[in-house]
Amino acid sequence: xITLNETHDPALRxxxxxxxxxxxxxxxxxxxxxxxxxxxxxxxxRGGVAIGDQILDMAAAAATGVFSGxxxxxxxxxGQDKLNALMALGEPAWRALRLSLSRALREGAAEQSRLxxxxxxxxxxxxxxxxxxxDYTDFYTSVHHATNIGKQFRPDNPLLPNYKWVPxxxxxxxxxxxxxxxxxxRPSGQTMPPGADKPGFGxxxxxxxxxxxxxxxxxxxxxxxxxxxxxxESHVFGICLLNDWSARDIQGWEYQPLGPFLSxxxxxxxxxxxxxxxxxxxxxxxxSRAAGDPQPLPYLDSEQNRAAGAFDIELEVGLRTAAMxxxxxxxxxxxxxxxxxxxxxVAQMVAHHTVNGCNLQAGDLFGSGTLSGPxxxxxxALVELTAGGKTPLQLPNGETRxxxxxxxxxxxxxxxxxxxxxxxxxxxxxxxxxxxxA
Amino acid sequence: xITLNETHDPALRxxxxxxxxxxxxxxxxxxxxxxxxxxxxxxxxRGGVAIGDQILDMAAAAATGVFSGxxxxxxxxxGQDKLNALMALGEPAWRALRLSLSRALREGAAEQSRLxxxxxxxxxxxxxxxxxxxDYTDFYTSVHHATNIGKQFRPDNPLLPNYKWVPxxxxxxxxxxxxxxxxxxRPSGQTMPPGADKPGFGxxxxxxxxxxxxxxxxxxxxxxxxxxxxxxESHVFGICLLNDWSARDIQGWEYQPLGPFLSxxxxxxxxxxxxxxxxxxxxxxxxSRAAGDPQPLPYLDSEQNRAAGAFDIELEVGLRTAAMxxxxxxxxxxxxxxxxxxxxxVAQMVAHHTVNGCNLQAGDLFGSGTLSGPxxxxxxALVELTAGGKTPLQLPNGETRxxxxxxxxxxxxxxxxxxxxxxxxxxxxxxxxxxxxA
Numbered sequence: 001x002i003t004l005n006e007t008h009d010p011a012l013r014x015x016x017x018x019x020x021x022x023x024x025x026x027x028x029x030x031x032x033x034x035x036x037x038x039x040x041x042x043x044x045x046r047g048g049v050a051i052g053d054q055i056l057d058m059a060a061a062a063a064t065g066v067f068s069g070x071x072x073x074x075x076x077x078x079g080q081d082k083l084n085a086l087m088a089l090g091e092p093a094w095r096a097l098r099l100s101l102s103r104a105l106r107e108g109a110a111e112q113s114r115l116x117x118x119x120x121x122x123x124x125x126x127x128x129x130x131x132x133x134x135d136y137t138d139f140y141t142s143v144h145h146a147t148n149i150g151k152q153f154r155p156d157n158p159l160l161p162n163y164k165w166v167p168x169x170x171x172x173x174x175x176x177x178x179x180x181x182x183x184x185x186r187p188s189g190q191t192m193p194p195g196a197d198k199p200g201f202g203x204x205x206x207x208x209x210x211x212x213x214x215x216x217x218x219x220x221x222x223x224x225x226x227x228x229x230x231x232x233e234s235h236v237f238g239i240c241l242l243n244d245w246s247a248r249d250i251q252g253w254e255y256q257p258l259g260p261f262l263s264x265x266x267x268x269x270x271x272x273x274x275x276x277x278x279x280x281x282x283x284x285x286x287x288s289r290a291a292g293d294p295q296p297l298p299y300l301d302s303e304q305n306r307a308a309g310a311f312d313i314e315l316e317v318g319l320r321t322a323a324m325x326x327x328x329x330x331x332x333x334x335x336x337x338x339x340x341x342x343x344x345x346v347a348q349m350v351a352h353h354t355v356n357g358c359n360l361q362a363g364d365l366f367g368s369g370t371l372s373g374p375x376x377x378x379x380x381a382l383v384e385l386t387a388g389g390k391t392p393l394q395l396p397n398g399e400t401r402x403x404x405x406x407x408x409x410x411x412x413x414x415x416x417x418x419x420x421x422x423x424x425x426x427x428x429x430x431x432x433x434x435x436x437x438a
Numbered sequence: 439x440i441t442l443n444e445t446h447d448p449a450l451r452x453x454x455x456x457x458x459x460x461x462x463x464x465x466x467x468x469x470x471x472x473x474x475x476x477x478x479x480x481x482x483x484r485g486g487v488a489i490g491d492q493i494l495d496m497a498a499a500a501a502t503g504v505f506s507g508x509x510x511x512x513x514x515x516x517g518q519d520k521l522n523a524l525m526a527l528g529e530p531a532w533r534a535l536r537l538s539l540s541r542a543l544r545e546g547a548a549e550q551s552r553l554x555x556x557x558x559x560x561x562x563x564x565x566x567x568x569x570x571x572x573d574y575t576d577f578y579t580s581v582h583h584a585t586n587i588g589k590q591f592r593p594d595n596p597l598l599p600n601y602k603w604v605p606x607x608x609x610x611x612x613x614x615x616x617x618x619x620x621x622x623x624r625p626s627g628q629t630m631p632p633g634a635d636k637p638g639f640g641x642x643x644x645x646x647x648x649x650x651x652x653x654x655x656x657x658x659x660x661x662x663x664x665x666x667x668x669x670x671e672s673h674v675f676g677i678c679l680l681n682d683w684s685a686r687d688i689q690g691w692e693y694q695p696l697g698p699f700l701s702x703x704x705x706x707x708x709x710x711x712x713x714x715x716x717x718x719x720x721x722x723x724x725x726s727r728a729a730g731d732p733q734p735l736p737y738l739d740s741e742q743n744r745a746a747g748a749f750d751i752e753l754e755v756g757l758r759t760a761a762m763x764x765x766x767x768x769x770x771x772x773x774x775x776x777x778x779x780x781x782x783x784v785a786q787m788v789a790h791h792t793v794n795g796c797n798l799q800a801g802d803l804f805g806s807g808t809l810s811g812p813x814x815x816x817x818x819a820l821v822e823l824t825a826g827g828k829t830p831l832q833l834p835n836g837e838t839r840x841x842x843x844x845x846x847x848x849x850x851x852x853x854x855x856x857x858x859x860x861x862x863x864x865x866x867x868x869x870x871x872x873x874x875x876a
Contacts, residue, residue, distance in 0.1 A: 134572075135613050140696060150695075160694050165637050166628055170696035171609035171703070175573050175797050176661055185662045187794035190604055190735065199603050201735050223614055223705070224623045224875065250794070256598050257588075258578060258608035259697025265609070266794040267661070297628065297639050356625035356688070356700040357875065359613050437662065437795065 002284045002308045007031075007102040010422045014105045015112045016119065018052030025415060025425020026050035030279050031101050032238070032426075033058075033083055034272040036125045045128045047078040047086065050273055050427070051105055053122050060118040066111045071100035082132045083274070087218040087237045088362035094218070094237065098278055127181070127272035130240075131216060131363035133174045136268070137353060138212075138244060138367035140168040143343040145372035148384040164294055167344040167352040172244075172367065173265035180241075183432040184267040186406060189250040203436035204247035204263075206389060207404040211317050211380030211412055213339060214242035214270050215346055215366040223359040229302045232350035233277060235360065239311075239346075241271035241412045241429035242367050248383050248403070270365070271412070271429035282421035284308035287345050299355050300348045309345035313426075314338055315371055315414050317380065321399055322407030331411055332395050335380055337373035339414075406435045440722045440746045445469075445540040448860045452543045453550045454557065456490030463853060463863020464488035468717050469539050470676070470864070471496075471521055472710040477564045485516040485524065485568075488711055488865070489543055491560050498556040504549045509538035520570050521712070525656040525675045526800035532656070532675070536716055565619070565710035568678075569654060569801035571612045574706070575791060576650075576682060576805035578606040581781040583810035586822040602732055605782040605790040610682075610805065611703035618679075621870040622705035624844060627688040641874035642685035642701075644827065645842040649755050649818030649850055651777060652680035652708050653784055653804040661797040667740040670788035671715060673798065677749075677784075679709035679850045679867035680805050686821050686841070708803070709850070709867035720859040722746035725783050737793050738786045747783035751864075752776055753809055753852050755818065759837055760845030769849055770833050773818055775811035777852075844873045 006012075007029065013020045014028040026032065032050050037043040048055035059079030061067075067075040074097035077085035086094070104111035140146055143163065150158030162168065178184070186207055190199045218237035221227050227235055244264060251263030287309035289295055302309075315338060318331030344352075349366055372379040379385045382403055386392055389402035404410070414426035444450075445467065451458045452466040464470065470488050475481040486493035497517030499505075505513040512535035515523035524532070542549035578584055581601065588596030600606065616622070624645055628637045656675035659665050665673055682702060689701030725747035727733055740747075753776060756769030782790075787804055810817040817823045820841055824830055827840035842848070852864035 135611055137699075138696075162630070162637075162691055162694065166692050168692070168696055169699050171611055171699070173573055173609055173796060174612075175799050175802070178661070185795050188664075189794050192600070198732065199600075199735070201737060223616070226626075226875065247794070253600055254604050254606070255695070255697075256600065257693070257697070258576075258606055259693075259695070261575075261607050261609070262790070262794045262796065265796045294636065297637070299639060352700070356627050356685070356704040357623050358611060358700065358703045361613050364613070437664065 002281050004281055007098055008282055010420065012102065013107045014051055015107050015109060016052040016054050016105060018054065024052055024423065025427055026052055027422050028102060028105050029422035030275060030424045031098055032273040032275045032279070033078060033130065034274065035082060035128045035130045036272065038120060038124050039126045045081045047080060047083055048120070049101060050122070054119040055122055055125055056115065057118045057120055061115055064114040064118065066104055066114055067100050070096035083130050084132050084363040087131060087216060090219040091234045094276060095278060098276060127179050129177055129179045129270060130272065130274055133177055133363055133365045134361045136172040136174045136177060136365045137169050138172045138369060139344065139349055140369040141342040141344040142369055142372045144341060144374050145370040145380065145384065148372060148379060152388050165297070167348050169353065170259045172268065176265055177268045177270060177365070180269060180271050180429045182269060183434050185434045186436040187247050187250065187262065187266040188436050189247065189262050190253055191249040192253040199253060204249055205403065206248035207433060208246045208248050208382045209317065209410050210244035210246055210370040211315055211335060212242040212244050212370060213368040213414065214240040215349065215368065216240065216274055217360045217364040218362055220361040221354055221359055224357040226357060227350055227354040229300060229305060229347050229351035232347035235350055236277050236346060238274040238276040239280070240274045241414055241426050243269040243410060243412055243429055243431055244367055245269070245431065269429055269431040271427050273427040275424060275426055279424055280311055280416065283312040283416040283424065285310040285312050285340055296348065299351055302347070305345055305347050309347055310342065311339045312418070313414050313416055318411040319401065320409045321395065321405065323399060324397055325409065327397065329397060334385060334393055335378065337371060337378035337380060339371055341373045342368065342371060404433050406433055408433050440719050442719055445536055446720055448858065450540065451545045452489055453545050453547060454490040454492050454543060456492065462490055462861065463865055464490055465860045466540060466543050467860035468713060468862045469536055470711040470713045470717070471516060471568065472712065473520060473566045473568045474563045474710065476558060476562050483519045483566045485518060485521055486558070487539060488560070492557040493560055493563055494553065495556045495558055499553055502552040502556065504542055504552055505538050508534035521568050522570050522801040525569060525654060528657040529672045532714060533716060536714060565617045567615055567617045567708060568710065568712055571615055571801055571803045572799045574610040574612045574615060574803045575607050576610045576807060577782065577787055578807040579780040579782040580807055580810045582779060582812050583808040583818065583822065586810060586817060590826050603735070605786050607787070607791065608697045610706065614703055615706045615708060615803070618707060618709050618867045620707060621872050623872045624874040625685050625688065625700065625704040626874050627685065627700050628691055629687040630691040637691060642687055643841065644686035645871060646684045646686050646820045647755065647842070647848050648682035648684055648808040649753060649773060650680040650682050650808060651806040651852065652678040653787065653806065654678065654712055655798045655802040656800055658799040659792055659797055662795040664795060665788055665792040667738060667743060667785050667789035670785035673788055674715050674784055676712040676714040677718070678712045679852055679864050681707040681848060681850055681867055681869055682805055683707070683869065707867055707869040709865050711865040713862060713864055717862055718749055718854065721750040721854040721862065723748040723750050723778055734786065737789055743783055743785050747785055748780065749777045751852050751854055756849040757833070757839065758847045759833065759843070761837060762835055763847065765835065767835060772823060772831055773816065775809060775816035775818060777809055779811045780806065780809065842871050844871055846871050
């Protein structure tokens with residue numbers, strides 16, 4: 001059951017004044033987690049909670065003694081250098097900590113005097129990947145993305161017959177997941193250019209983005225035991241932004257028959273901030289199938305999933321070229337869409353992943369797959385936005401882009417907004433393309 | 439350069455008498471590593487080295503002070519509860535430890551008096567997965583397996599055009615890797631039976647094995663830096679047995695377009711013992727391409743790979759049904775083949791995996807892919823041995839098997855043997871199928 005409680009009250013204000021601005025990503029109703037430290041000082045990474053333009057240092061906050069009971073255990077776990085221990089505690093602990101944080105950060109809270117000194121400005125912070133990610137699984141939950149991509153390979157039959165029955169997913173690479181702000185080298189690899197009779201080797205010429213959300217698993221399940229869909233969301237800690245950088249030319253040549261490999265595993269970028277599922281409660285939406293689409297099999301169906309399985313999360317991709325950066329220009333928006341268009345829900349991903357007994361562990365990460373919406377300007381990858389490179393994007397400064405060039409930076413953003421509820425933001429997820437290794 | 443040294447001398451004998459038997463898997467020339475403890479006593483797991491029918495407890499051995507210099511550091515790392523620290527030390531440390539162990543375990547060694555009390559009989563031991571496996575990658579290096587499987591899907595065009603150019607691999611699931619002896623539940627999942635118009639759900643009816651070798655990575659590489667093929671083997675710690683259990687009916691329905699997922703990630707079994715690459719030096723073979731096959735691209739080609747990139751490792755699969763076990767019968771051999779038939783080498787796997795800058799870490803595991811040989815009785819999976827289930831195996835006790843049934847146990851074995859060199863064995867890799875979860 002998705003229920004609202006006092007932590008969602010849009011009238012709440014924080015004694016951290018910046019949290020009360022209307023367009024703030026991190027009001028007191030959000031309270032997302034990251035792992036951070038002050039830049040350049042050689043400090044240890046530890047968990048923190050975003051509030052306005054500040055970070056509440058959870059290691060310091062836990063030491064003040066303002067938390068008690070279940071929230072105290074959770075606060076202590078949240079102060080570690082990775083969030084796995086907090087994730088493993090499970091939903092009651094996360095809820096208890098959220099309630100305590102909400103009360104302690106409110107205007108007039110007695111805890112202000114003790115917590116004031118635990119704040120670190122976000123402007124002075126750097127971040128780490130927030131969890132030790134044991135396994136990373138990337139799904140394919142946008143039917144629009146699957147159809148757009150399928151059209152480029154199979155114009156007459158874009159969607160494979162399993163798509164509307166199976167929440168398609170595959171295993172990704174955990175070691176090369178980096179946090180927002182990381183620059184990475186353009187990958188080299190084998191490609192088979194059109195018309196060639198043998199493959200070539202060199203830097204990818206079709207480097208792309210994939211606009212995704214990342215889902216961090218909290219409580220795991222034992223090997224051999226499935227998680228029923230009705231319990232699935234209690235295993236989910238929260239949601240972040242994820243850019244699944246993809247080398248389309250390498251992918252096209254390597255992916256048959258076992259799926260993408262070197263075309264994806266050179267880098268995957270996540271945002272520092274993980275928004276708890278509970279913070280998103282005001283933005284849940286019913287989930288249903290369009291007329292003509294099959295109903296989900298029973299293991300992928302539940303009353304709660306139908307009532308509120310989906311999320312109303314706005315998504316945007318910005319591109320800033322080296323020339324734009326030099327000229328002091330902001331990034332150009334190249335895509336705007338919403339997570340509500342996904343064909344499979346988070347709960348269905350968890351239920352499907354475990355139905356064969358596969359064990360999830362605290363800190364595991366799912367990617368949603370590229371979250372393209374129903375129209376082409378809502379596509380979350382350049383290969384869709386530019387029709388496979390044939391219709392390059394026109395950027396405001398006169399440049400064009402079919403695929404990413406060296407020096408390009410990409411930012412993903414996500415937020416929830418509606419009348420009668422507080423804005424819930426996800427912050428930013430940046431990455432920059434460096435030239436290929438010589 | 440593959441060179442032999444005093445540790446490979448076939449004349450060496452150990453003061454552990456069982457190691458000197460002709461058919462022993464673990465003579466003094468082998469010295470493989472595992473993580474073990476005495477069964478049932480609540481002891482901590484720690485690293486050990488096989489010698490004859492005994493295990494040299496490396497935590498205890500390191501504490502005796504018989505090792506010095508680089509070997510001392512390596513021995514201490516080998517005594518931990520996972521072998522990652524030993525793996526991360528790199529080739530010079532592994533070689534130093536191997537040399538010290540070889541000298542200390544030889545007949546007449548002064549160390550006998552101190553090491554004698556560090557022996558634990560293998561008959562009293564249980565094992566753990568030997569490393570924290572950060573990422574698991576499964577390759578597809580047998581052209582015979584790829585052709586046999588391809589024929590079942592595409593009779594006229596079994597081998598995809600990329601196969602002879604790209605060492606095909608995909609990411610597998612690390613969390614569900616278990617050690618030999620683990621029983622696992624038959625997975626349930628979606629399948630599309632032939633002729634059906636919608637998928638069904640239930641326990642897999644086509645549960646299969648895959649005979650593979652596992653390759654443990656030692657020293658890693660930094661994100662963004664490739665490992666040149668000439669240095670690739672210095673990043674490899676050693677080789678074990680690996681059974682990549684596969685649900686063929688789930689696989690057939692789910693695998694397009696992103697590869698196998700729930701059909702594989704319910705369980706993967708590895709042998710406890712990891713044979714160091716150095717122990718296999720006498721069994722290296724030249725690697726070459728058959729006439730008509732393309733030469734590997736430069737990043738997959740090196741003089742050493744051509745001179746000795748392949749391995750002469752005999753492989754065998756045994757099947758013991760519940761009825762055979764009840765009757766006290768041994769397993770029946772259902773496949774016998776050799777790793778020499780692989781199309782891509784270990785060095786090529788490492789070079790390919792990292793050519794895009796993907797970072798490997800100590801403890802990462804590669805699967806070789808199913809090691810089917812050129813003839814059908816050398817096939818490493820039931821789906822090949824039984825032509826997709828159409829020609830069931832006839833077992834010695836009158837039973838037949840198209841795919842695995844509940845209660846079936848499967849054992850993989852591997853060994854090297856030739857005149858003028860000592861036998862090098864890999865031990866056994868067992869797994870048993872339990873009924874599906876109700």
